[in-house]
Amino acid sequence: MARPTRGHHQGRDLEASFRAKSRQVRRRSDKVRTRLKAGKALPENALQGVVVTSAGPYWVVTPAGGAEAVICTVSGTVDSPETDTIVTVGDVVWIVPQEEMTEFGDPVGVIVKREERRTLLSRRAAGRARREQVVVANVDQLAIVVAAREPVYNKRLIDRYLIAADKGDLEPIIVVNKIDLVPATERAELIEDLAAYWDDLDLPVVFVSASTGEGLDALRKILHGCSTLLSGPSGVGKSSVINTLTDARLRVGAISSMYQKGRHTTTAAMVIALPDGGQLVDTPGLREFAVWELDAQELPYYFSEFTPYAEHCRYQPCSHHHEPGCAVIQAVEEGKIDPERYLSYLLLLDEVQQDHDLRR
Numbered sequence: 059m060a061r062p063t064r065g066h067h068q069g070r071d072l073e074a075s076f077r078a079k080s081r082q083v084r085r086r087s088d089k090v091r092t093r094l095k096a097g098k099a100l101p102e103n104a105l106q107g108v109v110v111t112s113a114g115p116y117w118v119v120t121p122a123g124g125a126e127a128v129i130c131t132v133s134g135t136v137d138s139p140e141t142d143t144i145v146t147v148g149d150v151v152w153i154v155p156q157e158e159m160t161e162f163g164d165p166v167g168v169i170v171k172r173e174e175r176r177t178l179l180s181r182r183a184a185g186r187a188r189r190e191q192v193v194v195a196n197v198d199q200l201a202i203v204v205a206a207r208e209p210v211y212n213k214r215l216i217d218r219y220l221i222a223a224d225k226g227d228l229e230p231i232i233v234v235n236k237i238d239l240v241p242a243t244e245r246a247e248l249i250e251d252l253a254a255y256w257d258d259l260d261l262p263v264v265f266v267s268a269s270t271g272e273g274l275d276a277l278r279k280i281l282h283g284c285s286t287l288l289s290g291p292s293g294v295g296k297s298s299v300i301n302t303l304t305d306a307r308l309r310v311g312a313i314s315s316m317y318q319k320g321r322h323t324t325t326a327a328m329v330i331a332l333p334d335g336g337q338l339v340d341t342p343g344l345r346e347f348a349v350w351e352l353d354a355q356e357l358p359y360y361f362s363e364f365t366p367y368a369e370h371c372r373y374q375p376c377s378h379h380h381e382p383g384c385a386v387i388q389a390v391e392e393g394k395i396d397p398e399r400y401l402s403y404l405l406l407l408d409e410v411q412q413d414h415d416l417r418r
């Protein structure tokens with residue numbers, strides 16, 4: 059097989075080349091239980107770097123100082139603070155360079171240690187197992203990306219993301235893409251529908267179109283100099299928005315759908331530099347987003363606009379669900395709390411209580 063030329067290594071090409079041979083290796087590596095070894099002395103030739111993406115079973119690590127990306131596996135005795143999601147994109151890791159090269163001529167390394175995460179976006183891993191999945195680590199902001207249309211946004215999902223951002227120490231922003239699909243006569247209604255997010259929660263909400271470029275200057279200002287993770291459902295235009303902000307190569311529907319019968323979807327999280335400082339992290343769309351480890355007692359605190367009322371509830375603590383003399387319910391009835399936010403609260407409360415019952 060011909061080796062791709064240098065400079066051919068970013069984004070899609072790299073991802074495709076490693077993915078091609080990944081399945082067998084993944085099957086094998088799934089069987090090897092990684093043992094954790096805390097406090098082991100680092101080998102002298104270990105380098106610190108950041109995980110910028112995954113490629114099949116490998117992690118792509120950029121060493122500090124901007125050296126060439128290294129294709130890494132995780133050591134069988136990695137030194138890691140947690141057992142779930144030992145390594146993810148955005149992690150600061152220590153790698154030991156290896157003698158050999160990959161079949162494509164890239165340097166190879168082994169991840170031997172991972173540093174504590176400064177921030178993270180976690181969710182409950184899809185499937186039955188009760189396991190935490192850290193989506194991305196060490197970014198400053200979470201851009202919750204939704205579409206105004208096709209597919210129309212879901213406020214329940216936005217509210218779940220807001221809780222996860224709060225838990226993971228991320229500053230949330232809401233990005234509503236595809237506003238070109240909203241006729242001028244319906245724009246005011248769209249803005250009004252999301253008003254609670256900036257009125258009551260004081261969050262930045264930006265309306266953009268990756269297709270027409272509308273609103274992108276406002277978004278650029280918010281992203282400048284920060285590292286921002288873009289997350290949201292599949293097909294809302296996360297990769298398209300990123301493509302308009304940087305010239306990094308990404309999979310965008312229009313082109314690749316010709317080859318892949320409509321499949322344009324991002325398959326791995328990837329760090330992308332912004333031209334004027336800062337970084338974006340593109341992630342695959344998430345079909346569902348279950349907040350990791352949430353209990354009924356802590357839930358009200360994630361709805362910060364309830365707080366000034368909650369202290370006046372007759373019963374303490376109050377679940378704001380059915381209790382007589384509940385000041386939160388009263389505030390909803392008087393229009394002081396957004397009824398949709400309250401609905402999200404009730405649905406989540408129901409979910410965490412069911413979950414609790416199942417566990418007993």
Ligand SMILES: Nc1nc2c(ncn2[C@@H]2O[C@H](COP(=O)(O)OP(=O)(O)OP(=O)(O)O)[C@@H](O)[C@H]2O)c(=O)[nH]1
Pocket residue numbers: 235236237238239266267268269270290291292293294295296297298299309310311312322323324325341342343344
């Ligand atoms: N009309 C319109 N279409 C858009 C806009 N942005 C993206 N699209 C289209 O929406 C589709 C999905 O875009 P992507 O950028 O691949 O969406 P994504 O959020 O990255 O999706 P995943 O990678 O699957 O999570 C593509 O066909 C885009 O051309 C927009 O602002 N307006």
Ligand SMILES: [Mg+2]
Pocket residue numbers: 296297298322323324340341342343
């Ligand atoms: Mg994408």
Ligand SMILES: [Zn+2]
Pocket residue numbers: 368371372376377378379381383384385386387
């Ligand atoms: Zn109450």
